[in-house]
Amino acid sequence: SFDRYICYLYMYRKIFPYCFLLSRALSGAEAVNALRPFYFAVHPDFFGQHPREREVNENSLKRLSAYLENLQKPGFKSLKPTQLVFYVRETDQNPSDGQEHFSTSGFRAVKFTLHTRDLLSTVLYILNSCSLSVEHVQSLNTNVHSQPLKEAKRTSDRPIKWDKSYYSFTGFKDPDEDLEQVWRTETTLTSWLDNNGKSAVKKLKNSLPLRKELDRLKDELSHQLQLSDIRWQRSWGIAHRCSQLHSLGRLAQQNLETLKNAKGCTIIFTDRSGMSAVGHVMLGTMDVHHHWTKLFERLPSYFDLQRRLTHLEDQISYLLGGIQVVYIEELQPVLTLEEYYSLLDVFYNRLLKSRIPFHPRSLRGLQMILNRYAPSLHELGHFNIPVLCDPANLQWFILTKAQQARENMKRKEELKVIEDGLMQASTKKFSLEKFYKEPSVSSIQMVDCCKRLLEQSLPYLQGMHLCVSHFYSVMQDGDLCIPWNWKNGEAIK
Numbered sequence: 001s002f003d004r005y006i007c008y009l010y011m012y013r014k015i016f017p018y019c020f021l022l023s024r025a026l027s028g029a030e031a032v033n034a035l036r037p038f039y040f041a042v043h044p045d046f047f048g049q050h051p052r053e054r055e056v057n058e059n060s061l062k063r064l065s066a067y068l069e070n071l072q073k074p075g076f077k078s079l080k081p082t083q084l085v086f087y088v089r090e091t092d093q094n095p096s097d098g099q100e101h102f103s104t105s106g107f108r109a110v111k112f113t114l115h116t117r118d119l120l121s122t123v124l125y126i127l128n129s130c131s132l133s134v135e136h137v138q139s140l141n142t143n144v145h146s147q148p149l150k151e152a153k154r155t156s157d158r159p160i161k162w163d164k165s166y167y168s169f170t171g172f173k174d175p176d177e178d179l180e181q182v183w184r185t186e187t188t189l190t191s192w193l194d195n196n197g198k199s200a201v202k203k204l205k206n207s208l209p210l211r212k213e214l215d216r217l218k219d220e221l222s223h224q225l226q227l228s229d230i231r232w233q234r235s236w237g238i239a240h241r242c243s244q245l246h247s248l249g250r251l252a253q254q255n256l257e258t259l260k261n262a263k264g265c266t267i268i269f270t271d272r273s274g275m276s277a278v279g280h281v282m283l284g285t286m287d288v289h290h291h292w293t294k295l296f297e298r299l300p301s302y303f304d305l306q307r308r309l310t311h312l313e314d315q316i317s318y319l320l321g322g323i324q325v326v327y328i329e330e331l332q333p334v335l336t337l338e339e340y341y342s343l344l345d346v347f348y349n350r351l352l353k354s355r356i357p358f359h360p361r362s363l364r365g366l367q368m369i370l371n372r373y374a375p376s377l378h379e380l381g382h383f384n385i386p387v388l389c390d391p392a393n394l395q396w397f398i399l400t401k402a403q404q405a406r407e408n409m410k411r412k413e414e415l416k417v418i419e420d421g422l423m424q425a426s427t428k429k430f431s432l433e434k435f436y437k438e439p440s441v442s443s444i445q446m447v448d449c450c451k452r453l454l455e456q457s458l459p460y461l462q463g464m465h466l467c468v469s470h471f472y473s474v475m476q477d478g479d480l481c482i483p484w485n486w487k488n489g490e491a492i493k
Contacts, residue, residue: 034123041088055234202478277335
């Protein structure tokens with residue numbers, strides 16, 4: 001049976017760990033291929049009706065991608081343990097036709113910590129943690145020995161796109177086919193509102209007492225702990241948010257003086273506890289009061305690290321002609337303060353050794369963020385700079401793109417003004433109670449969405465909470481989510 005196979009595999013790895021891991025080093029492309037069942041089970045596009053779970057998976061996939069990329073870098077020593085949470089679509093365990101099918105019963109939360117040293121053990125650990133088959137990985141590990149070494153070195157790390165005949169022959173599900181089905185069945189904006197408007201109104205009406213309770217709890221705790229703000233990183237329902245605030249309130253009754261260490265801070269309920277890269281206190285919703293208490297006790301040391309981080313950013317700015325180092329939450333993976341400080345420190349030490357001759361203050365007004373990819377200039381005007389970028393290439397790239405960066409930043413400011421004006425006009429025209437967007441929706445996308453909305457007559461929107469996102473959904477408390485690229489016809493891909 002599958003369980004017995006996993007048991008034997010586990011025992012084999014315990015007894016012969018080095019033989020198992022060193023028998024074959026997977027390439028990046030092979031790792032992506034081996035993880036296809038996993039990607040299919042957690043792909044955010046299949047969680048359109050579950051915004052919270054979709055966001056959790058999107059964020060965890062970003063962090064997993066960074067982890068896998070670091071494993072493939074030559075000369076890496078070890079990675080810090082990375083905790084990930086995924087919502088995995090349930091599968092039918094004993095389908096009548098012998099094929100694996102994803103059931104409609106729902107999904108389950110899976111939490112695991114990666115602390116592996118190579119792609120093969122990482123792939124196996126992920127699949128095992130999600131209770132997915134590893135047999136295809138085992139066959140890959142043995143079959144590929146016959147491949148010549150030179151040919152193996154030429155293997156591309158791009159994801160493999162299989163021909164349709166592969167799925168017909170093997171019986172595996174084609175993820176592209178399911179995604180195409182999602183697009184084919186996506187409806188028009190007006191028809192979707194016709195079908196879902198009444199249920200959204202009912203849910204919104206039922207949620208109003210809880211919304212008032214949420215505002216009350218938030219105001220009380222903010223005043224009691226002298227907080228700057230209380231936020232949520234995920235699209236949790238109102239009842240869930242109230243429960244989290246009640247939990248924090250009980251902790252405040254037991255350890256008020258300790259919690260007052262957060263004076264002036266913003267508290268964010270999220271997937272893990274710690275301090276974020278921008279200095280917000282993160283309370284992991286899966287953690288218990290003991291973990292939260294320990295975090296509040298450690299806040300003074302976090303504040304000290306935050307001061308050191310700010311100083312490090314200033315030193316980097318000085319070496320790079322005054323360019324500002326920023327962290328943009330909407331565009332970067334969620335990092336803790338320690339993780340972000342470590343990245344800055346590595347980058348700073350590389351700059352310090354090279355001493356790139358930038359003219360002092362010549363790049364003031366420009367911004368950059370650190371990432372793990374090739375240098376690029378974002379449409380919003382900031383530079384994306386890899387931590388391990390070659391200093392000489394970095395100097396050439398920034399100097400040649402500086403003028404374009406300033407133009408992009410100016411355009412960003414202009415777009416923001418246009419966006420705010422269109423959102424206000426839309427709120428007024430449709431008598432919306434609340435109009436907002438997901439952070440992943442850009443200003444360009446929002447402007448396009450609002451312009452087309454203003455051309456429509458949409459009576460169902462009166463008094464509603466409308467969120468511009470990437471998918472259609474009626475959230476559990478009555479908020480309407482529509483894709484920014486809606487169309488009265490087929491949705492724009």
